[in-house]
Amino acid sequence: MTETMIFRARKIVTMDPNQPTATHVAVREGRILAVGDADCAAQWGGGTHDDRFADAVLMPGFVEGHAHMMAGAMWRFPYAGYHDRLDPTGRLWKGQTTIEQVIAGLKAAEAGLPDKDSPLFVWGFDPIFLPTERLNRHHLDAVSSDRPVVVQHSNFHLLTANSTALALVQYTRDTNVDGVAKDENGELTGELQEMAAMFPLLRRLGIDFRSTSAHPDTIAAFGATARMVGVTTSTDLFAELPDRDVEAQLKATSAADYPLRIVPMLGGITQPPREVAERALALRKRSTDMLRLGGVKLVLDGSIQGYTARLRWPGHVNGAPNGIWVIAPDQAEEMIEALHGARIQMHIHTNGDEASEVAIDALERAMVLHPWRDHRHTLQHGQMIDRAMYRRMAALGVCVNLFANHIYYFGEIHAAKTIGEDRARRMDACRTALDEGVRMTIHSDAPVTPMGPLFTAWCAVNRLTSSGRVLGPEQRITVDEALLAITLGAAYTLKLDGEIGSIETGKRADFAILADDPTEVDPVALKDVPVLGTVSGGRVFLS
Amino acid sequence: MTDPAPLPVTVVSGYLGAGKTSLINHLLRNAGGRRILVLVNDFGEINIDADLLESAEEDVLTLSNGCVCCSLGGDLYYALADALDRRPRPDCLVIEASGVAQPQKIAQAALAEPEMRYCGVVTLVDAVNVGSVLADPLIGAQVADQITSADLIVVTKSDLAEPIAALAEIDIRSGAPVIVAQRAEVAPDIILDRRESTLPATAREDRHDHGEVYRTWSYSGPDRLSRQALERLLDDPPKGLYRLKGFVLLNGGGAVEAHLVGRTRTLENITEPLATQVVAIGITPKFNPTDLDKRWYAATSS
Numbered sequence: 001m002t003e004t005m006i007f008r009a010r011k012i013v014t015m016d017p018n019q020p021t022a023t024h025v026a027v028r029e030g031r032i033l034a035v036g037d038a039d040c041a042a043q044w045g046g047g048t049h050d051d052r053f054a055d056a057v058l059m060p061g062f063v064e065g066h067a068h069m070m071a072g073a074m075w076r077f078p079y080a081g082y083h084d085r086l087d088p089t090g091r092l093w094k095g096q097t098t099i100e101q102v103i104a105g106l107k108a109a110e111a112g113l114p115d116k117d118s119p120l121f122v123w124g125f126d127p128i129f130l131p132t133e134r135l136n137r138h139h140l141d142a143v144s145s146d147r148p149v150v151v152q153h154s155n156f157h158l159l160t161a162n163s164t165a166l167a168l169v170q171y172t173r174d175t176n177v178d179g180v181a182k183d184e185n186g187e188l189t190g191e192l193q194e195m196a197a198m199f200p201l202l203r204r205l206g207i208d209f210r211s212t213s214a215h216p217d218t219i220a221a222f223g224a225t226a227r228m229v230g231v232t233t234s235t236d237l238f239a240e241l242p243d244r245d246v247e248a249q250l251k252a253t254s255a256a257d258y259p260l261r262i263v264p265m266l267g268g269i270t271q272p273p274r275e276v277a278e279r280a281l282a283l284r285k286r287s288t289d290m291l292r293l294g295g296v297k298l299v300l301d302g303s304i305q306g307y308t309a310r311l312r313w314p315g316h317v318n319g320a321p322n323g324i325w326v327i328a329p330d331q332a333e334e335m336i337e338a339l340h341g342a343r344i345q346m347h348i349h350t351n352g353d354e355a356s357e358v359a360i361d362a363l364e365r366a367m368v369l370h371p372w373r374d375h376r377h378t379l380q381h382g383q384m385i386d387r388a389m390y391r392r393m394a395a396l397g398v399c400v401n402l403f404a405n406h407i408y409y410f411g412e413i414h415a416a417k418t419i420g421e422d423r424a425r426r427m428d429a430c431r432t433a434l435d436e437g438v439r440m441t442i443h444s445d446a447p448v449t450p451m452g453p454l455f456t457a458w459c460a461v462n463r464l465t466s467s468g469r470v471l472g473p474e475q476r477i478t479v480d481e482a483l484l485a486i487t488l489g490a491a492y493t494l495k496l497d498g499e500i501g502s503i504e505t506g507k508r509a510d511f512a513i514l515a516d517d518p519t520e521v522d523p524v525a526l527k528d529v530p531v532l533g534t535v536s537g538g539r540v541f542l543s
Numbered sequence: 544m545t546d547p548a549p550l551p552v553t554v555v556s557g558y559l560g561a562g563k564t565s566l567i568n569h570l571l572r573n574a575g576g577r578r579i580l581v582l583v584n585d586f587g588e589i590n591i592d593a594d595l596l597e598s599a600e601e602d603v604l605t606l607s608n609g610c611v612c613c614s615l616g617g618d619l620y621y622a623l624a625d626a627l628d629r630r631p632r633p634d635c636l637v638i639e640a641s642g643v644a645q646p647q648k649i650a651q652a653a654l655a656e657p658e659m660r661y662c663g664v665v666t667l668v669d670a671v672n673v674g675s676v677l678a679d680p681l682i683g684a685q686v687a688d689q690i691t692s693a694d695l696i697v698v699t700k701s702d703l704a705e706p707i708a709a710l711a712e713i714d715i716r717s718g719a720p721v722i723v724a725q726r727a728e729v730a731p732d733i734i735l736d737r738r739e740s741t742l743p744a745t746a747r748e749d750r751h752d753h754g755e756v757y758r759t760w761s762y763s764g765p766d767r768l769s770r771q772a773l774e775r776l777l778d779d780p781p782k783g784l785y786r787l788k789g790f791v792l793l794n795g796g797g798a799v800e801a802h803l804v805g806r807t808r809t810l811e812n813i814t815e816p817l818a819t820q821v822v823a824i825g826i827t828p829k830f831n832p833t834d835l836d837k838r839w840y841a842a843t844s845s
Contacts, residue, residue, distance in 0.1 A: 170657045177655040178647075196651035199620045203656075208621070240617050267617045269641075272585045310681075322684065328559060328643040329681050358681070 004028045004047025005538065008038065009058040011517055015487050015502035025058065027509040030537035035503055052540070053532075057517045059483070060502050061232025061510030061534055062453035063490035065401045066347075066380055066443035069213045069236040069264075072221030074123050074447050078109045081124030081154055085450055088224030090543055096125075099132055099139065102151070106143045119148040119165070119205045126154040135160045136183075137190025148205060155448075157306065159198050160190050169200045213239065214248040223252075223260040228543050229452040230512030230531040232261060233491070233500055237347060237380065238297045239264040241283060246293070253290035259534055259541040261290045261510075263494050265297035265347050269327065273338030280344045289508075289537070292496070295345045297380075298335060299326045301355035304383060304418050305410050309352030311384070317420035323352060333362040340366035345495065346377045347401070353384035360392050367396060376439070378493045383427045384419065390429070390436040399493045402428040404442040404459040405449040407472075411465035425472035430460045434481060441489035442482070454518065457482035458527035479523050509538040547632040549660040551736035552653035554638050556646035556689045557667030558676050562699040562727030563639050564588040566667065569728040570637060570735070571595075571610050577735060578609035580633035582622050584641050586614045615639065619649065627658050635662065635735050643685045647692040654807070662736045663786065663804040666693035667727055670704040673712055687716055694805025695785055695826070696721045697729055719805060720783050720826035722756055733757050733785065733824060757785075760823040760832040762839060767792040767819065770810070772842040773801065777808040781838055783830025789821030 005027045012022040012035065019035055026033040026041035033047075034040040041047050072088060079085055079093040080102050086092055096102045102125065110120050120143070127134055140149040140162035148165035152158075166188055171177075173186050179197030181189045192198045202208070213219075213236070226234050239245065241264060253262055266283060268276035276296060284294030301323055302308020307316060308323040315322055326349075327335070339346055340363070350356040356379055363377055378399040379385065383406060385393070393400065406414070407428055415424035426432070433440040442460050444451045460482045463471050470476075477485075491501030500508050515530035533542035557563050567581055568590055583589060589604060589612050597605045602614040611633065615622050619638075626636050636659075640646050646664040653661040666689045669676075677683045690696065696713055698706045702725040713721060722729060733756070768776075770793055777787070780803060787803040792815060799810045801821070823835060 169655075171655075175655075178651045180655065194648070194651075195620055196648055197655050199623070199652060200656045203624050203627075208624075238617075269617050271614065271616075272587055275587065324645065325643045325682060325685060327641065330559060331642060354681070 002028055004033060004041055004044065006038070006041050006047045006049045007053055007058070007535075008049065008051045009053045010055055012058045012503055013483070013517070013519055014504060015060050015484060016504040018504070022503070025503055025509070025511075027538040030509055030539075032503060032505055032507050032509050034505055053513055056532055057514040058503070059230070059512045059514060059518070060487045061500065061536065062230045062486050062512050063441075063494070063496070063501060064226065064231045064234040064443060064446070064451055064453060065378075065441045065490035065493050066237045066403075067234050067446040067451050068238065069218060069222050070209050071446035071451055072223070072225050073209055073215070073218040075221050075225075076217070078105065078122045079124045080105055080122040080151060082126045083450075085124070086228060088221045088228065090228060099135060102135065103139055103143060106140070106149065106151070110144055110147075110149070113147070116146050119150060120144065121150045121152065121205060121207060123152040124154050125151045125160070134189075134191075137162050137166065137188060140190060150201065150205065155306070158191060158193050159201070161192060161201060162190065165201055165205075166190065168204050214245040216248065216252055219249060219252040220258075222262070223258055225446070225451055227259045227534050227541050228531060229454070230514065230534055231451065231453060232259065232510035232512070232534050232536045233494070233496065234260060234262060234451070235347075235494065236262055236264040238267040238299070241266050241279075241293070246283065246286060249291055250286070250288060254288065256539070258290065259536045259539070261292065261500075261536070263292045263295065263496075265295045266293075268296050268298050268335060268339075273335045276335065277338055277342040277344055280339070281342065292494070295347060295494075296339055297347045297349065298332065299349040300332055300359060301325060301350060301352050304351050305413060307418065309384075310354040310358075311352040311419065312354045312357065316418060318417050322354075325355075329358045329362075332358060333365065336362040337366040337369060340372060340375060340377070341370040343372055343375075345375060347380050347493075348377065349380045351381045351383050353386065353389070356382055356385050356389055360389060360396070360398065363398055364392070364396055373397065376493060376495055381445075384423060385429065385433075386426070387429075387432050387436065390432050390438050394437040399439040399441075400433050401441045401443050401490070401493055402430055402433065402460075403445060404428050404430065404456050405444050407463050408459050408466055409449055411463075411471040412467050415471065426475060427472070428460075429475050430477045430481075430485070431475040434477060439489065439492050441485045441493055443490075452527070453486035454529055454531070455527040457486050457518075458524075460485065461523050461526060464524075479519060479526060482526075483518060509535060511535040513542070549658055550627060550632060551635045551660045551662040552638065553635065553662045553734050554640055554646045554649045554653075554664045555667070556640040556644060556664055556693070557642070558669065558682070558686045558689070559642040560672070561667035561669040562697075563667055566665075566697075566727040566729060567612075567637065567639055570731050571606060571612060573731055574608050574610050575731055577634040577731065577737060578611075578631070579635055579637060579735065580626055580629065581610070581612045581637045581639070582615040582626065583612060583639045584615055586612075620652065623652060623656070623659075627656070634737050637735070643682060645685070645692070646689055650692070660736070660802065660809070661804060661807055663694040663734060664692050665695045665697060665729070665734050666690055667697050667699055668709055668713060670698050670700045670706045670709040673709045677712055690716045693717055693719045694807070695719055695734065697727060698723045699725070699727045701725055720785050720829055722826055730756065733826075736786070736788065755827055757824055757826050758830055758832055760825070760835045762789075762819065762821045764818055765792075766839075766843045767794050768842050769794045769845065770799070772845045773799070773810070774808075776838055776842045777801065777803045781825070781830065781834035783825040783827070784835065785824055785826055785830075787821065787823040790816045790819065791821065792816070792819045
């Protein structure tokens with residue numbers, strides 16, 4: 001007879017309207033056998049009781065609908081950011097709020113390096129929060145003049161390097177390349193802006209985030225990052241997925257001690273539609289329970305804070321020109337039609353409202369040409385979608401995954417500099433999406449912002465910016481709505497809502513183990529509910 | 544082991560349908576002894592005769608003339624790194640930019656990387672639809688940017704539409720030399736350089752008239768220039784001059800290796816060669832080698 005475990009909890013928040021709360025859940029063969037009280041499995045012959053979680057609260061394992069495998073890879077390097085962050089081992093990296101702290105952190109990290117030549121690379125630095133002088137190469141020369149020292153900024157578009165690193169790429173005051181920054185005297189500041197200027201240095205330092213997605217350490221770190229915040233299923237929402245990566249991920253996710261179901265989305269950028277479709281269909285056949293392949297990610301525009309999102313009138317409030325298309329709207333239309341016609345689910349990156357509109361137009365056209373009702377195509381970020389667009393999306397069955405974390409991290413910048421007060425107040429419009437009947441979830445885009453569904457839910461519930469004001473109170477949603485968004489809401493956008501996202505008989509035994517009840521705490525404390533670990537397919541992973 | 548010489552990088556840009564793939568097919572078939580590595584977006588559009596094809600793998604075509612064609616894939620920079628790591632290193636690299644790519648960004652990558660040498664942005668402009676594309680509120684600005692960023696412009700499909708309107712659109716946005724063509728079959732000698740630090744054979748020939756499209760100019764001799772005079776010449780080149788490459792002896796000793804493509808020049812100190820050797824290529828009818836003669840003479844005597 002197969003073993004049955006019966007977990008007892010202080011409370012189980014099931015997200016199943018048939019039985020919203022319970023105290024026990026019985027697990028067999030990695031799935032939920034029964035939910036209810038201590039006798040819930042009696043009909044099935046009972047089982048072994050496990051009271052480890054008797055003081056904890058269980059929820060369905062959280063589902064992160066938009067994150068990247070790189071979230072794990074970054075922790076190979078020391079963190080130098082402004083906000084506190086936890087690494088996958090659970091170590092707290094304190095935020096560094098002055099240049100002096102950043103330098104002190106670098107010196108400490110430098111002292112720990114094995115030999116004199118190996119480079120010092122740190123990440124997460126954010127100069128906009130530092131009111132003093134801008135970080136330059138002289139600060140970093142003071143850390144080391146022997147080895148290359150590189151500080152990658154949090155947005156991944158900038159870095160600051162010391163003189164040794166600049167010499168490695170032969171940059172001098174005579175270098176005439178966009179992005180190799182110089183001061184008023186024409187001397188290098190050490191700041192390198194955008195990939196063209198950064199890449200020669202990253203290449204020479206051997207920092208290659210591509211090769212990491214097949215690396216067991218990266219996959220392990222991604223799993224640990226997710227486990228610490230209660231996530232049992234996460235997307236890797238732009239993956240090249242060569243066979244080498246697929247094989248490495250199949251192997252890693254099938255290990256008995258791997259806690260995360262990964263849903264990689266094949267990135268389709270410049271390849272022709274038929275190639276993308278063929279590859280996606282071939283990948284779908286290789287899916288396992290813990291690695292779900294077959295979806296495609298498309299990217300239409302850039303980012304709002306980078307002024308590269310495609311905006312409708314009246315554009316940027318500071319007068320910056322409109323952003324850029326990553327693929328031409330005509331090509332996007334062709335790709336969307338081809339993939340929809342091949343019944344391949346799409347997750348489409350659209351930050352600006354013009355990009356969202358182009359995507360909705362293309363989806364509508366594809367749906368006229370090829371009937372397929374339950375496609376669940378999802379606009380990713382969708383930060384500027386307005387009410388009228390939500391009505392169209394509802395009519396078409398298009399879902400949205402909103403970037404709620406932006407309200408906290410970038411809300412003030414959006415109000416002041418990018419899109420202006422009015423549109424900032426209604427950005428990431430969770431309330432409107434739900435009111436208009438659009439299937440909705442919310443995300444972190446880790447490592448752009450830290451993964452943490454309870455934090456993301458807190459952002460959607462409170463809409464507090466980093467300076468503490470409520471940005472667009474009308475767009476706040478309730479705690480129950482936010483918890484639904486980070487469980488069944490995200491599962492729906494991945495077509496996994498029949499298997500995960502709620503605690504009910506037949507579903508996968510995926511749980512988040514919490515020290516408090518998120519439905520009972522003060523909504524402004526939602527982000528502070530401690531996560532003790534997860535259960536994935538009945539296997540317990542404590543942090 | 545010494546590092547291989549820098550890899551010359553040519554960027555082919557242009558909106559959808561302008562003829563980028565036709566140009567690349569043409570370059571691969573007429574490589575003229577160069578081992579070209581091409582990075583393309585649409586692998587399926589590359590048509591190579593069976594007799595020229597050595598092997599075809601999932602994302603790599605290898606040709607019997609030494610050329611290789613690869614799918615650009617999702618990330619330009621990793622593709623560039625792979626190109627640099629190839630051994631033997633190709634003679635030149637051609638990158639097909641996507642229809643909405645910002646070619647100057649790719650150009651910047653070639654300028655920033657010490658192991659690459661920038662060899663120009665060639666933008667193809669479709670004479671039939673350039674007007675409507677530039678007027679499109681969604682993509683007009685990005686297509687205009689491709690014209691503004693070009694070092695050389697090729698107007699295609701001039702047999703299907705009078706090129707006058709296209710030339711007018713180009714003229715308000717760019718001073719780059721323009722080739723008017725029917726198909727995008729530009730001679731490889733115009734847009735491709737070689738990696739070797741020797742000069743091509745044309746350096747030892749006199750000027751040539753290559754049909755109606757381009758003309759070459761060369762000098763080989765004892766002339767010495769001041770660095771300032773050379774910089775002035777390269778910063779304000781004669782009309783229609785597209786590329787210039789050479790070893791130039793300097794007044795008072797020393798020498799530089801000079802490269803000019805469009806408006807971008809680089810000068811690098813080298814040990815003195817036996818003689819000054821310069822070769823240049825320009826687009827007719829604007830380019831007149833006599834103009835460069837005059838400018839060269841003025842530069843040597845300043």
